[in-house]
Structures are given as C-alpha cells and as structure tokens.
Amino acid sequence: RRSRSRLPLPPGPKPWPFIGNMLDMPTVRPWEKYHEWCETYDSDVIFLDLPMQPTIILGSADAALDLLDKRSNIYSSKSTSVMIDLMGWEFNLSFMPYTNRWRAHRRMFHQQFYQGIVSKYQPVQRQQAREFLSWALKDPANTRKHVRLLITSVIFYVTYGKKITSIDDEYVTLAKVAVEALSQAVIPGACWVEYMPILKYIPSWVPGTASMKLAEKYLPYVTKMKDQPYSEVKAAFNEGSATPCMTTSLLERNVKKYGGTDEEAIYDEIAKNVTGLAYAGMSGRTSSACLSFLLAMALFPEVQKRAQAELDRVVGPSRLPEYEDIAQIPYIRALIMETMRWMPVIPFGVPHAVIVDDEYKGYHIPKGSMVVPNAWAMLHNPEDYPSPEEFKPERFLDEDGNIDPSVRDPTVVAFGFGRRICLGRHFSDNTLSIYIASVLHVFDITPGVDASGSPIKLTAELAGGLVAMPRDVPCGLRPRSEAAAKLIWEATGEGDSVL
C-alpha cells in the first residue's frame, strides 16, 4: 500500500517487502518500544507499514490532542478487527467504527453514566468500599482478589440489582476471563489474522493459528457474560419481581418508547450490550487503578503518611470518610491523579482510526490509519512530570495546597480523547476516591511478608495488554489502630440495609 500523497509519511522502522513492519511489532509492554521509536526517529509521530492496516503511533500529549481531540471530526472512528468479531466482542462500543450503531450505543451508555447522574450510585460504591475493608482486615494476603470482588460487585449491583458476595461467584469469573483475552488480542500486531483475514478460514487445529484457538476458547464466556445476567433480570422484570437497577430502567424506557414497534428489538439488544459492557468490559480498568494505588502506597510510605494526616484532620478517628470529606482534601484528589499517571491503566490508549487522508507536521497521514496514542509515554514525559517514575501527588498542588491548573491533568490523557472519551470516568472516579480514602483512613499499607517472614520486595512494573495491571501488589494491610479496626466492623454490619 503506497501513499498517493506528495508529502512523506512519518518516520518509522524500515518495512520489509509484503509483510511491512509485522515482525517489528512488540507484544510485551508495547508502549516501551513505541516510545523507543519516537526517540530513535526524533518524532512524536511514527508510521508503521502493516498489511491492510497503516498504523500511526502518537508519542506526545500535544500530538494526541491536536489530532484526536481538535480534529475529532475525522479521527473518531475505530479500525475493524477480525479478532474482536471472532471473540464475540463486537458489541464493545470502544471498538465500534464511527457509525450510527456506535452513536446509539454511546447515547444509551451516556444516559446511565453522565456526570450529573452517577452520584445516585454512590451509596453502593461507599458500602462496597467498606466491605472491602473488612475483607482486607480478615485476609490481607489476597488484596488482588478483594479488589476484583469490590469492583465487580459495585458494577454488578448497579447494573443488574444483584449482590455478589464471593470471589467464587460465576459472574466474577466470567467478567475476568472474558476481558483477559480481549486485552491481549487487541495489542497491535499480536494477531496476524488482522492483517491476513484469510487466516480466519483456516481451521483452528492447523498449527500457527493460535489466535483462532484463542477466539474459539473465549467466545462462549463472552456470550454468556453478556446474555445471561440480562436475560435473568428481564425475566424477573416481566414477572414484576426484579430489583430496580440500570437494566430495569432501560427495559422500562424501551417498553415505553418503542413497545410494539420494530425498534423494540433493536433497543433491547443495545440495552443488553450496554449493561454487559458496563459490567464486564470495564471492570478491569478500575481494578487496575485500585491495585496501582496500593502498590504506590507501599513503595512511597511518606505519601501515605501525608494523606492519612489529611484524613485525620478532616474526618477524625471516630468515623469513616464520606464523599463530602474527599471534596475537601485536595491532597487526596492529587493522589488519585498521580495514580492515573504513574501506572496508566490503558498504556497505549484505545486506538482510533482516521477516516480521510490528512496532513500533520508536514507528514501524510493515510486514510484508514489506526492511530495509537501512547498514553504511557505522555504520562511519563519528564517535561510535564519531572522524575516521572516517582509517585509524587504534590506535583499537582500549588503553594496553597490546591490543585494547580498549570500542571497537565493526567486524566485528560488517561481517559482517552475527543468524541471517544471514556464514558465511565465519573463513575470510576467515584469508586476510586471512596476506596482510596477509606483504605488510607484505616490501614497502614506495607509490602507484607512472605512465607518465611521476610519482607516482600515489590517492584513498580506494569504488565498486560490493552488493560495493564501492576505485576506486584502489596499484601501487608494492617489496621492503623484498634479504633480503626472497630470502625471497619461497625461499618460492615450495616451492609444489607444499602444493598
């Protein structure tokens, strides 16, 4: 595929005949290689020649905002993906091209998650954060599992009105398994079937068709995760016995607006997709941020001490934090911002696609290019964030201890760009903030000890695909005092009155 423009393509590694840069594509921590290319070619726009899929890497926040935000009229599409379709994830609106189907899904999702409405979910988020405290108090060795249970139980209750109380619940496993495979499959260059769609017609038992086997294995999980909880609530709704929740409000709305028309089935399908995506598709993202926070606290104890001092000052020892308290503590806000920056949950963004030929910085950007914003590089740019490997919430505060608007807010990058910006950011922020404030208020977070009693050595390493997680997570959560432990027990006794 040669460019017909007179302008040069952006620089990048030299392609081979026929296969282009296919062999150059990194699949482990790809964001590091993307950054290395930007340094090698001294450019924040890199071109990769991949069969059927020209690819552009954006290495700076300015370039990403120039294209994906300011030119969002042409940069808001997504490339079609054979793997996403084969795995049954075609209902995931993050990967839908810029079409009316995407618009209808986005509109319905937005109606349930816009900034003005998400406060109605706060009682569930607050209560589940408190449940988390009791799980961590009883069993500090399994923080990773408790975080997964916390995040899944919050969204599952909000979406389907059902309480999940155990990590062994089928719906926790379904969400985890269905998302895991997607995260790996969408790394650019990870699945050759994207560049040679003919591979999808080769049976999966033929050696070399690993991605097809992956798709075959995960399709049933994805389908069940989307269909089963929705069908259960719909059946209860029809019998008049469903607990009010997002699904019932969508069902009511659809019956009222489209009941008896041809559109009823279409909107029923969209409601199923939206609830399935909210429940499973997105839960790993907030979990990742919750885990990074714990790791940062264990590695940077001075930050932990300062945040605890702020909580002691505003909340005091006799109760747990409320949302109103958090709004009064800029240091906690800065700590959340630093969590989103230090270990970006989606390190290479969710790639966009450009729908027409374009020009940027004197380079030709071919129509149809996949555009990958390297969020990790943007959030670790030392010009914006000096000593980027250090966890320093203070970087976001001015001399008076308030949020300094002159420092680039990392959420501008971490939640994506333009017309495709994350729809769950306000909801996720509410989960994260009450969790962070509650954990810090009652626990000292330390790395923990291994079986022989020696302190565990933690490293700040991010691993994974589209959604990345810290490789190490601390397991040394100790109550700060007897009074703190008592607060936890008292708070969890009230659980059933909220859920």
Ligand code: HEM
């Ligand atoms: C820390 C948590 C989260 C992070 C870092 C995050 C980040 C992102 C990013 C980077 C995108 C891609 C935007 C783009 O294409 O430029 C995205 C899209 C999206 N996110 Fe989130 N997200 C988080 C949590 C959530 C949650 C909890 C939900 C829902 C409950 C959610 C719903 C969505 C949806 C529906 C999209 C697709 C938007 C579209 O393509 O139109 N996200 N998110």
